[in-house]
Each structure stands twice: as C-alpha cells, then as structure tokens.
Amino acid sequence: MSEAVASCPRSGYAPARGLVEVAALVGALAALWFAPDFAGDYWLQLGFRTCVYLALAQGWNLMAGSAGLVSLGTSCFVGLGAYVAFGLLNHLGTPLPLVLLICAITGGALAALVSPALFRLRGLYFTVGTLALAELLRLLMVNVSAFGGATGIFLQEDPPALPVLFRYALVVAFVASLAITLCARTRASVIFRAVRDDEDAAAQMGVRPYRVKLGAFVLASALAAMAGGIQAVKLGVIEPYGMFGLQWSIDVLSMVIIGGVGLRLGPLVGALLVVALGEALADYPEAHIAIAGVILIVLIRFAPHGVVGLAAKLPLTRRVPA
C-alpha cells in the first residue's frame, strides 16, 4: 500500500505546466461556447449538468484533496446560492451575472462566518459539523415563511433559454477550474498539501493552518453557491428539500472519489462519469443508485486514487518524471 502511494506520480507545481493548463481551459471554454450552435437540447442538458457538477467537484477536491477537509456541507451552499439568486431576481431584478457574483460572495461569507466553530473540529468531526450546518439551513428555510416555507419559491420571470443557461454554467465551471488551477499550480499548492498531511508540522514551518483551511473552505463554498444559483435559475422553482438535499453532498463526494481525490483531472473525469452513468441508467432509478454504490466500493478497494490515479499507473500513460 505505502509503496503504491509512493510510486503514484504526484506532480508538484510547475509554472510552465500551469500556463499550459490555463491555455487548455481557455481553449475548452472557447470551443464549448459554440456548442449550442451544433448540439441539440439533450446534449445541452447534459452539458449543463456536467458543468454544475464540475464546479462543485473542483471546490470539493480543493478542500479534501489539498487541505484535508472532507465536507458533507456542499448542499448547504448550493441551497444558499439558490435562495440568494431567487431573492435577487424576484425582488430586485438584478441582472444574472451580478446575481451569480453575489451568490459566490454570500457563500464565501457564510463559510467565513461558520469557520470559527467548524474548524474547532478536526477530521470526521468536521465532516459531521458540515452535515449539521446543511441541515440547519434547510430547517430554517422550511420554517420561515418569508423564504417560502416547505413549498418553496417560484421564479417570477421566465428563465433564460437553454443555450444561454448552458453558457452561464460553462462560465461557472470555467471560473471554478481556473481558480483551482491557480491554487494547484502555484506556490500555494505545497502549502495546501502541507496542511493536509500534517497540520502541526506545517505550523512549525511557519504555515498558518487556520488561514489555509479557511481559504480553501471559503473558495469551495463560493463556487458551490454560484453553481447553486445557476442550477436554481434553470429549475425555475426551488424548495428546501431538494436544494438542501443530502444528495448534492453525496454526488460531489462520489464524483471526486471516482475521479481521484487530490488529482487535478479527478473532478472532471468524475463529473463526466457520474453524468454518463446517470444517463445510461436513467430508466432504472433503483439500479442506478445500487450500481453507483458498487462502483464506489470497488474503486475505494482497488483504486484508492480513483480512475485518474489508476490511469496514471498504467505503463502507457506514465510520464517520465521531470
């Protein structure tokens, strides 16, 4: 086991590779921007869902893979983003790009607000704490009638057309990927990994673990809230059980684990696989959950670094270390 981990290629930061990654991201954005001109509604739906998932998974991967924070609170920030977006759109008529920006700021602010309490908890206790936070917000929405109570809220205007929504989601995913690239391909990456591996030893190196964890948590939460905002606009109607549902948190967690925790391509591969699997088994909802569970168990047992980690170990794809 330990040998396997040691031989698993882990790339450090490399400025040149960072530029290549940014270029690839910009290229992908430019290419997919014109997807609505060619692809039908079905593919745009899938693309939209993949983009939303990717944004969530990128943030989660930063927290878990780089800072060691395993969160089950994704749904909390998705739901928050959804409610903030509807509030702004219904009451103030704020333009959508600004709405998404405010969603992100609110998500980050909530994360910063709760962090003094949450960061007192380490490891699994932190995970349970985030779960409690999501539940707390959901109950708040259910019980406060100003937020629509259990029945939820309708979007008063008609949501934009699907191609427009797809492009919004694409930009959200792009922003998320870009932000994570900046964290993973700069000097910040060693600091993040130091905190994940050994918080106390990192502190003796002058690293301030609290700030590092806060940074990762705030960024991931901002991304989740932004993704939640665009998801809500597409739905046109939100209610607390769906937007604060545990399913969001579980989906994100499985995506990153299937793709590969802490690996750069993990979230992308994971999001694509989860969406593809969902489509392939769309007609058998019960089998879908069971099969996804089996895949998760098999991967954790035989490929603890996910699909990407497995691929990196195959002789054909292994790169000669620089």
Next chain:
Amino acid sequence: MNATDTLPLLEVKGLVKRYGGLVAIDHVDLRLRSGAITGVIGPNGAGKSTLIGLIGGAVVASEGSVRLDGRDVSRLPASERARAGIGRTYQIPRPFLDMSVEENLEVAQYSIAPFIRATAAREEREALLARTGLADVAKLTARALPLLRRKRLEVARALALKPRVVLLDEVGAGLVDSEITELIRLVHSILDARTAILVVEHVIRVVRECCSRTTVLNFGKTLIEGPTADILGNDQVAAVYLGTGGVRETLMADGTVPAADSAIHVSAPEAETRVLAPLTAAVQAEAATAPALQLAGICAGYGQARVLQGIDLTAQSGQAIAILGANGAGKTTLARTISGVIAPTAGALLIGGQDVSGRPPHQIAALGVSHCMEGRRIFPTLSVQENLLIAARGADASTARARLEAVYDLFPILAERKSQGGTSMSGGQQQMLAIGRALMARPRLVIFDEISLGLAPVVMDKLYEALALLKKARMTLIIIEQDVDRALALADHAYVLEHGTIALSGTPRQIAADPRLRHIYIGAAEDAATGEIEHAAG
C-alpha cells in the same frame, strides 16, 4: 566573559507544563545567547522534547514565559513563533510523506516569503540540501527516505525557515562516528553571531564538541547547569544519566579494543533469569541440530535498487549475532528480509532448518521470529499495555499476564505508564515499549534493529544487561547496532556489512582487532583527524 553582558536571544523563565497530575516540565529556566550552542541532556522521559515543544509552540505552557529577543512569545501559536524565527526538528521525524524532499523545504520557504523569486528559492534549497547531504534525493518523496535521511530532512526544513533560534531534537541518534563528525561540522556552520542553537542529544560527543554550556534535566526539573566540561565530569550527572556511557565513548576512535572476552559482563542472579522465563521459548530438541537462522546467497532490495548482494549468515540457536556497518550498508534491509517484510530476490532463508524464502511476515513471525523495528512503530491509538498485549495474541490470558509482568520488570516505567497512549510517552520510553512488544510474542529469535537509538546512556547499560539475560536464557539474538563496543561485548559472532555484502565476519575479538573495521566505519582519510579531536576533547 560575564554572563550578564548581553541580553539572551531566547529566555525561558519558570516554564511549567502539567498533563493532568503529571508535571512534565517543572519551573525550568533557560537562556540561549546569540552565537552560542547550548546542550540539554537527561534521562529518557526527563522532559527534553516537551521543552522543545514548549519553546517551539507545539505545546502550550501551563505557566511561565518564553521571550525571543525581549518579546514575549508565550501566547503565540507555533506558526507565529516559526515566523518570528524559531525553527525546530522533531525527534521522531514528521516529513510531509507524499511530497518530494525539495517540496518539503518549499513549504517553509513559501510560508515565510510567499513572493521570493523562484531562482533565489531554488538556489537556497540546493545549498541547504547540499549542506545536509540530501542533494541526491531532492526529487524523491519523503516516504522513500530511511529514518536517518528523514532526520536530516528535519534539520534542512528547520533551516529553510532561516531561523534565529534552532532547536535540534536528537538529530545525532543512529549515526556512526564519521557522520557525527559531519553533523558537528554542520551544527557549527549554522551558528553565526545572530543565531542561537539548542541541542538535545544522547550522543555525548555532539554535546561535548558543540555545546559551550549544558543543562541537565531530570524529572522535568533542572538538575544542574554549567559549562559542558564541568557537567560531563559531574558525579551526579554520571549517576542519573551517563552510566558507563561516558567512558565507553572514546574506545573506537582512539583505537583501543574493548575487552572481547567479557562477553557476558553481567553476573545475573538466577532469580533474574527466572523473571524473564515467561518471555523465552523452551529450547527444542531439533534446535540443537538445525541452526536457528541461516541465510545462503540472499539478495534483496527495493524495486530497481539491489541493496543486499549475496549474504551468507548463520546463527546457531542461543547465539547472539552482531551486525555492524555504516549507515546505508544494508543492515536494516537485512533485518527486514529475515522477518519477511521484503521478499528476497535470490538465495535461501532458513529458519530452524525450514526454508521460508518468500513467505509473508506473519508466517515467519509464527515460527518464533520477532522483529524490533528501527523507528519504533508504536500503534498510536493503543495504550502502552495494549501495544504489548497485541504481540501476545493467541496466548491465553494468564500466559499473557505473566509475560506482561516480565516486560514490566524489565522496564518499570512501562508499568507506570501502562494506560497512557503508546505514542504519548517520550521517545526513549517508546523505544522501551518497542523492545517489550518484540519480547511479548515469546520469540525464539529476535532481531533488534538499532534499539539503543534515542536511549540515555544509563538506560543503554540496563538494556544490554537485559539482552545478556535473554542470551543466557538461550534466545537467539540478531543485534544491529551502531554502538560497536556494546554489540561486540555481547555477541558470539559478528558480521560487518559494506555495500550490501559481508565484508568481515568472525568472533568479536577478531573483528574488534581488525583494522578494516575502523576503515569501514571511519574511512582511512578521517582516521587521524577524528583521533585528534577525540584526544583534544578528552
């Protein structure tokens, strides 16, 4: 020079640390001056590492103050103290395992100077790695490094902070003479007029040759403080700490040969042998014919690296075998091959006449082989007693209890700490626990890999007395040791490894007298120089 001339760079006043009822550090005062190296010595569990933790900020003091350059840093967390200029090492290294050696240093560099120019940072790193002898492994992950290399990484990481106060916690443990000479040189090279260094060390040579003043801790209190030469000559210190260790020190370097005929220098009363009886397996009839352990042409290594290249070795039942050699010669690999942790790539491994080459470690353990691993490997979530009992699985409760009592007789401190967490004890006490755990399985053959590493000299005396008793009880012992004199005094037969082959073998008397032993350990070029240092210091 008058001691009150200059303000100390680091001043510790009335420092107290209590863990519940236990007082680990009891009103300790300490002054570190710029341009000076201060030593702290003391028995295992005296509170030396706790003191370093208190100064570095990893441990929060119950009382007292720590002042750096006149500024009170007692309330600051570890990260802020590191940024203020306090760099420390961990006695049990804690590198970031999945990062490369280089990245381990980057953590310190980029945390204190996030916008340092990349080329400047790289040059600094390269210089540091060259100084600490890690240049050849810069790109490897820390996980791939053996224990001693990890210790050097600890030093390199602390220095990457460009600290004003450097706290070194037992960085000399496990080094052979020539490496200690290098270490002493390194410590001196760190020192400049603005820096102060604190050295916690059991290797007395480091204390003697580096430290101008030394403090002795005992039970968390300052026993005595003064110029190093006075301290090391003090009778009280000899009684609580040095034992015979201070005298033995110089034997290797000045060429005198230890008295090999005093093979068992302990005249143990029969009662003591009986105390150990629960831990020693009954001698079996077949053991008389087949050797307890036989290696024929064993080759082994890690991946591409072939470490052992054709080892032949025989241990008769009841013999003590010493395995000597410089660090990196393959001693630990040999130990791991015998216990089955690594499968040999060629050759035969016979235990009690049975070929077990390539068998997994638990099957080899079932044949009565116990391996006391380098680096202790204590289970952190288990208590001291549970750590011991886990090795006696399969034995019924009363047998396990008898063995437990025997281990507690051997190391009374373990009985005192039995319900504490395994890794909450001091480094030396953990070493005792590791030895006790190896014995709990009532093995026929025990491999002791660097067991005296990190132990106070006086405890080493006791430990070797215990080993002599085990030998008397007909247990087969494989002893891997850097303390050549002690190992040879106990052994019936010795092997010296060099570059993965056996360079010398013979009776302890032959080995000790062989000039090649000195050559292997010290290197011909350094013979004269080391001798001179020893004479000057002695």
